[in-house]
Amino acid sequence: MTTTNTQTPTAPSHSDDEAVLISKAQTILAARGAASILEELSRPVIGSFPPALLPYLSTAALEAQGLSAPVFRPFHSFLQSPTTFSTSCVSLDRLLRGGIPLGTASIVELSGVAGAGKTQILLQLSLMAGAPVEHGGAATGAIVAFTEGAPPIARMHQIEAHLCDARGLPAGTLLRKVVVEQVRSVDQLLNWAQHRLPYLFRQTGATVVVVDSVAAVYRPEFDDALSRAEHLVALAAALKRAAAHVGGVCVCANQVSQGLAADGTLNRTVPALGAAWSNCVDTRVFLRRAWGGSGGRIAKVLHSSFLGTVDGGEEYQVTSKGVVGG
Template identity: 35%
Template sequence: MSANPITGGFNTFSGSKYNANQIRPPVQYAKPGPFTKSKLLQDCPEADIRVLKDAAAKVVAQPVSALLQLSLSANWSHITTGCVALDRCLRGGIVTRGITEICGASGVGKTQLLLQLSLTVQLPRELGGLGKAVAFICTEDTFPSKRLFQLAKVFEKRFPDQKINYMGNIYIEHVLEADDLLKCVGVRLAKLMESLRIGLIVIDSVAAIFRTYNNYIKRARDMRKLANYLLYYTNKYQCAVICVNQVATVSDAAKETPCLGLAWAHLGRTRLKLSKVPKEVKINEDLFTVRRFEIVYSPETPNEVAEFMITGGGVVDVPI
């Protein structure tokens, strides 16, 4: 069985002077022109007005002026990336709202960043995490468990006071076909979300599944179905969702264009792009390639750019 979408219903108000057996007079709409209180409410029964005001008072527990002063993201959490430059760019880290897409060419560090996020999400909130586990779905290569083990040892040394079983809090699934992915996300992931505290859902990658479609109408339908599942989970469980996308060369002017077109781009909330910079940094006789982190679009952060490196200790800042 698949996860049920969030549904709502029409509420019936009690207290009106009309009962179920009486015919209610037709509504008299206000004439065109400036809306005034008298025009809007002159034909509305006083009992109905009182019921509406009482219902509104239960929903709006604060004055409107106080609500306008609240930040739209006041109740959203962030997962630190473990890199100061990237957190500064993201205003705190990956947000637990909507779908975040990470795109980039092969070898730019997408999976490395995902592995680090799989560890940081397990940290307590005071350290930038959520204290929750990870659901990691692989659609391309096998899961890099050896690299994760190396990073887990780094985190154990970095946070010696935190007794966290990093390797035991990551739940991995391998799928290769679109139908298997939808079944995994709609059925098996739903059961996992109900039984465990999952703070991060990762799909690496969506492009490997949907680029093989010949029927683009069906592809768009399946992508929407996948997005609906993921949005349901992030809304219900306050978790972050990250989907990896590949890039393709469309023209000489657009050599790294994210795959899957607008049909997928419109389903995501934030798009992040990773790329390599023709610059290297030497640390202890070792050369490390500098990489570029770019916010392509996001509703709460400006389109900023940061630089980072990938070392044996994970995703780190570029030394000054």
């Protein structure tokens, strides 16, 4: 007669030191919004985020979550084969050599004067983030944070209706892949980027985060340029960290300010927030109205870490149906 051993395996026992390590690891995971030790280890290290988690990762801590060994996902793996998704504007896609880059964990900034169409472009690419790949989309979705005024939901519905109609998609297909949030201060925005954004990425499967706009909350809240620069660097690191974990991208709007000419006079319109934020931005696209009162707008790449040198600009227009090629 064959007997079957039905004894239930016992959970591994841990020493007091190992229990302390597990507790510290779980505390840090909770603070970072991570679901597991595996998820934390899968994130590339971008910048410094003390306290470090690695000193608390003993074999016992891994066993506590059923993990035999950590799995690392190096940052360079995102940069080997970046893909793009369309903005649904031929001119902007041509300027960006295919569209918005995924897999780069980068920040793409749209800066320009009021009326240049920054919000319109952000709404449209947010919707395209949820479009099927065969229709030029990312097939994932977008998390959108608005920092001023009421979110333009009615306008988003209007653009979505045109995008769906042009592609033969059922109404609401793209809107279902967009999560809209409101953030009203610099501290709220930083906390949102560090903790809530990773959670939303996990829950929705989105890979695109949109912030409209960064300058709207940073310009009125800081008198000290150094403190603002440190806060902006921390925000950029948090946005890139969250995007890197899902192989995504951050796209944000920025305002403009007057720059100094060689003789010290104010005669240039430049992106706001200074050099610290500029160094955090991977691709900066400047938007302005076209000369001559035609109603058109011009987009030009000021600098890009992955596009290289992009000469000239592209014209586009803002219509009732959305942003279209000029």
